Amino acid sequence: VHTAAVPYRILGQWSAMKNDGSCFTDHDVHAVLKAKGKQQLNAGEDRNEWFKCALNDVKAAVVAVQTGAENVEERTQTFAMRPEQEYAVDMTMKYFKSAYEEGSGRTPKFLWNAKMRFGKTFAAYQLAKKMGMKRVLILTFKPAVQTAWREDLLTHMDFEGWQFITRPTVPGGLTNDQQYRQADKSRPIVCFGSFQDFLGVNKETGGIKANNEWVHTTNWDLVIFDEYHFGAWKDSAKKLFEQDEDTYEEDLSKYDAGNAYDETWLPITTTYYLYLSGTPFRALNSGEFIEEQIYNWTYSDEQAAKRAWESTRPTETNPYASLPRMVMLTYKMPDEIVDVARGGEYDSFDLNAFFEAKGEGASAEFVMKEHVQKWLNLMRGSYLPQSYDSLRSKVEKPALPYSHTDLLNVLNHTVWYLPRVNSCYAMRNLLNEPQNTFFQDYRINVAAGLEAGVGLAALERVQETMQDPLKSKTITLTCGKLTTGVTVKPWTGIFMLTNMKSPETYFQAAFRVQSPWTVKNDSGGEEIVKQECYVFDFALDRSLRMVSDYSCRLSTGNVSPEQKVGEFIDFLPVLAYDGSSMKQVSATEILDIAMAGTSATLLARRWESACLVNADNATLARILANEEAMRALMSIEGFRSLNRNDIETIINKSEAVKQAKKQAAEEGREFTDKE
Numbered sequence: 001v002h003t004a005a006v007p008y009r010i011l012g013q014w015s016a017m018k019n020d021g022s023c024f025t026d027h028d029v030h031a032v033l034k035a036k037g038k039q040q041l042n043a044g045e046d047r048n049e050w051f052k053c054a055l056n057d058v059k060a061a062v063v064a065v066q067t068g069a070e071n072v073e074e075r076t077q078t079f080a081m082r083p084e085q086e087y088a089v090d091m092t093m094k095y096f097k098s099a100y101e102e103g104s105g106r107t108p109k110f111l112w113n114a115k116m117r118f119g120k121t122f123a124a125y126q127l128a129k130k131m132g133m134k135r136v137l138i139l140t141f142k143p144a145v146q147t148a149w150r151e152d153l154l155t156h157m158d159f160e161g162w163q164f165i166t167r168p169t170v171p172g173g174l175t176n177d178q179q180y181r182q183a184d185k186s187r188p189i190v191c192f193g194s195f196q197d198f199l200g201v202n203k204e205t206g207g208i209k210a211n212n213e214w215v216h217t218t219n220w221d222l223v224i225f226d227e228y229h230f231g232a233w234k235d236s237a238k239k240l241f242e243q244d245e246d247t248y249e250e251d252l253s254k255y256d257a258g259n260a261y262d263e264t265w266l267p268i269t270t271t272y273y274l275y276l277s278g279t280p281f282r283a284l285n286s287g288e289f290i291e292e293q294i295y296n297w298t299y300s301d302e303q304a305a306k307r308a309w310e311s312t313r314p315t316e317t318n319p320y321a322s323l324p325r326m327v328m329l330t331y332k333m334p335d336e337i338v339d340v341a342r343g344g345e346y347d348s349f350d351l352n353a354f355f356e357a358k359g360e361g362a363s364a365e366f367v368m369k370e371h372v373q374k375w376l377n378l379m380r381g382s383y384l385p386q387s388y389d390s391l392r393s394k395v396e397k398p399a400l401p402y403s404h405t406d407l408l409n410v411l412n413h414t415v416w417y418l419p420r421v422n423s424c425y426a427m428r429n430l431l432n433e434p435q436n437t438f439f440q441d442y443r444i445n446v447a448a449g450l451e452a453g454v455g456l457a458a459l460e461r462v463q464e465t466m467q468d469p470l471k472s473k474t475i476t477l478t479c480g481k482l483t484t485g486v487t488v489k490p491w492t493g494i495f496m497l498t499n500m501k502s503p504e505t506y507f508q509a510a511f512r513v514q515s516p517w518t519v520k521n522d523s524g525g526e527e528i529v530k531q532e533c534y535v536f537d538f539a540l541d542r543s544l545r546m547v548s549d550y551s552c553r554l555s556t557g558n559v560s561p562e563q564k565v566g567e568f569i570d571f572l573p574v575l576a577y578d579g580s581s582m583k584q585v586s587a588t589e590i591l592d593i594a595m596a597g598t599s600a601t602l603l604a605r606r607w608e609s610a611c612l613v614n615a616d617n618a619t620l621a622r623i624l625a626n627e628e629a630m631r632a633l634m635s636i637e638g639f640r641s642l643n644r645n646d647i648e649t650i651i652n653k654s655e656a657v658k659q660a661k662k663q664a665a666e667e668g669r670e671f672t673d674k675e
Helices: 026-035 055-067 083-101 120-130 143-155 176-182 210-217 235-242 281-286 299-312 335-341 369-379 384-393 405-410 421-431 434-441 456-466 503-514 540-554 561-571 587-596 600-608 617-625 627-634 644-667
Strands: 109-114 135-140 163-165 189-194 219-226 269-277 294-297 325-331 413-417 443-447 474-478 493-496 518-520 526-528 532-537 574-577 582-584
Touching (some): 083 120, 143 163, 176 189, 325 503, 335 369, 369 434, 421 434, 456 474, 503 532, 532 540, 540 561, 540 587
Parallel strands (some): 109 269, 135 219, 413 474, 443 474
Antiparallel strands (some): 518 526, 574 582
16 A cells, blocks of 8 residues: 555644755655664565554654754654743853852852743753753652653753653652662763652651662752742751651641741752742742842743734744733622621631531532532522622623633633632532532542642543543642642633632642643644633632732832733733623722722722612602702703603602502402503
């Protein structure tokens, strides 16, 4: 069988130009496949062009031909650094070199204040490669971030020959120290692990774990602290190192941070330190890093680069195109739902109290189950009191996640952030009850507690349930797991259903849904599936305070708070529903609400609501009889245009209608034609 008249589907397409500018043909790719032992079908008979191989085999062969490298590890990625990544690497290298030239006795360290999706793993590896480093240690409090570190190192052509050592992911696998002993010491080695595992102590002896002695005796070229905004250096946090990796608590915010970046007590030696965080507020406030030691890349920077590329280089492929725009929708909940859970500094909606649960696992149930059910109905736009208010006030209902057509079409995979483990199970149990048939089209994942798995295992379980994410629907329930450092491409929305005072925790979780999601179309081109992603918050005041705190604290420029917030929401629009209408809020309003709990504009909108007006006959009659009230009303142009006689006619006729209804009812008859 040759290639003529054979039905086909394009799985991949590549440029036929080598890196040196010359061209190649399919026969060059065939030669590489043969050299790698891939079987050519009927090779000795009619020499057709069919090979028995996988798509990745072909990708690796094409890369080998394009680059001229052997590609013995069959790597498939060749992308280059984006401009901001190159700048970060160059800035860090210059500082590291200058620090030793100045003769400082302290190990140089540098902070990348870079938002999630910056590409920190790839850029950090490029830094290590450019500086000729051979031993790199990566430490994190969140083992689930391992996937990104592994994939970038083992799939990209730039790191051919580099070795990756980490905790075994399958039972019976080689331990860290066994992998290190067997590694080729003449080639670069990257070791990845958690603080608890690598720097933890033996509970019986109080000393270093025997199988981790090599970590402490090795002289590292570079130690990278990943996602370290979740850790803290002071004594009150060192007990974290005494816990097993599988049992440490997800919420580390309660530990005293103090000077969050004093690493001098750590029992490891290195030439350089690199800190990576998307929300390093403690480090920025502590003064531990001076301006020369910090590289900043924010969400606003990213979206500005995306917009600028489209306008200045429209014919070139935009490397930022796949990074979705975020939209925040925040709601003031109906009083009849939230009055049962008010409290706190602003007497606001207490999410933790509202979603409090009793019992565990299959028996878990919300304490305020009836009200949580009303909330679920509200999400679908089917809560009756809310619908009644909308009709009365003659305004459109707000865009709710599971009733608004545009949102419903994109929210196939969402993550709901709840207060506690049993809250997650209570929500799963409620969603599975018969009255919630709508949500039973969704696979419900509980990513909370030990049953959900630890680190990478929890991530894999969620991804397995998605199968083909373009066709499936999932809701992932969490109380902290998978909200930092992990990538779940199909997630398009996050529901903030827990009290959070820390903008670090809030936006680390929020940016989980901003992961790019692209697929190959039938012609082999790249198609962007996720253009926008959404944050849903049901505590209006809190959400706007988070936006204010995040944009003001993360932007280090010498500009006013209003400018900082304005720049941020230029790329992350915030739509707020205040009980009467849903409007996009400005930077000034966000700052007003952050300081005072409301803004002049939102307050004015509430006064405009028809729900506040009680214009019954008795009220109109009292107004007409009050000369002072009439004088005040006559100063309003809109009221002057009304004819007083018209108002009196309305009152008289409505009274006549009431009398006729009453008389007909007493006589047990229908209305006459005259009536």
